[in-house]
Amino acid sequence: MLAGPDHDEAARQGFVGNLRRYVMSDISEGNRTIYERRVRPQFQREHGRAPKDRHEVRRAMEPHPYYQAWGSILRTTQELMWDSVGESVARQLPTLMARAKAFADRPRLGSLRLDRALAIPRYQSAVDIHVMPGSYHSDLAQGDVFAGALYDRGLYLYAMGGLGPCNEDIGAGGCAYLKKHFPDFAPKRILDLGCTIGNSTLAYAQAYPEAEVFGVDLGAASLRYAHARAESLGVAAHFSQQNAERTDFEECSFDLVVSAVLLHETSMAALPRIIQECRRLLRAGGIMCHTDVPQVEGDAFDLFIPDWDTEGNNEPFMSKMRDLDFRQLFEAAGFRRRSFFSGYVPNEHLNAKRPVTFRGGSGKKGKPWAVYGAIAG
Ligand SMILES: C[S@@+](CC[C@H](N)C(=O)[O-])C[C@H]1O[C@@H](n2cnc3c(N)ncnc32)[C@H](O)[C@@H]1O
Secondary structure, three states, rough: OOOOHHHHHHHHHHHHHHHHHHHHHHHHHHHHHHHHHHHHHHHHHHHHOOOOOHHHHHHHHHOOOHHHHHHHHHHHHHHHHHHHHHHHHHHHHHHHHHHHHHHHHHHOOOOOEEEOOOOOHHHHHHOOOHHHOOOOOOOOOOHHHHHHHHHHHHHHHHHOOOOOOOHHHHHHHHHHHHHHHHHOOOEEEEEEEOOOOOHHHHHHHHHHHOOOEEEOOOHHHHHHHOOOOOOHOOOOEEEOOOOOOOEEEEEEEEEEEEEEOOOOOOOOOHHHHHHHHHHHHHEEEEEEEEEOHHHHOOOOOOOHHHHHHHHHOOOOOOOHHHHHHHHHHHOOOOHHHHHHHEOOOOOOOOOOOOOOOOOOOOOOOOOOOOEEEEEEO
């Protein structure tokens, strides 16, 4: 199902990928130099102390032309990335839609269930998340797969290949964490919330081949693509268009409920409802495991850089998520406080050769993902 590039598209995508790598490494590093040599000393002179947190660092850095130029180039790179992938997907769209339709008409392994009446929450429709044109939910024509195909190739470029050949590393990291910390856990039914095109859904299906695996998302075009992609990759998964805040699955019907980078793209109002839904769906002893961006750790400057995504890359909830008390959130949803767990997940591809980070300049090289989880009592 992947929308491969032709010669010129490959050249443009290659350019954008390399530009991104350059901005995220050489140019990004300059922010620290500016901060240490100019911005912090000036702040110190004015306030008699260093900036106390990442928010103060941001306010001090924002007027600086270097930071502004870096952010501007990074934003432009992101727009170019979607442009370069979008033209390639648009060119192949009729073929991709026909393939998806064929898989939907004659599914061999999994299933696809769409709900035309599903309301898209405003926290998803109000902005194009991470500048992706039309975001995840746009459904432009009958049988559309544009959003899914765009995300597939776009994510690969965005991560500079750092998520592995099938963009699977976030989910695979969650699986590795579970296998390490819960080696005897053998889930029979797994649900992936906010599955988009199934990158992580398939990682869970492959890690737990005995399990029946489900994925839900809001976006019909993403899900059509997800289903066709899973079928074409030979992995069984059942996709449905649902709001993770309240699904139509029966209570206590899952052993494992997961998500991969859903939480930071969900509003602070929706998040408690999603966690409550996880609790409702889990049987006693079942595990909830969310893989997402790490929370705050490091010095004020390290913490400030990833916050760029919040405004610069249309990630409105990213910064707030970093301050969340997950233990409290999970407890409020009915999980026992002592069942809470969190930690970093291993990442196979990102650290392998070139330890560049791919979000808005995270200072925490080698710790790109964290898990936040709890066990249903
Ligand atoms: C960053 S993407 C997830 C990527 C995917 N899990 C992966 O591993 O590649 C976030 C997804 O969450 C979905 N989403 C956001 N809020 C949701 C909700 N309330 N219910 C279902 N899906 C939601 C979006 O439509 C989007 O596809």
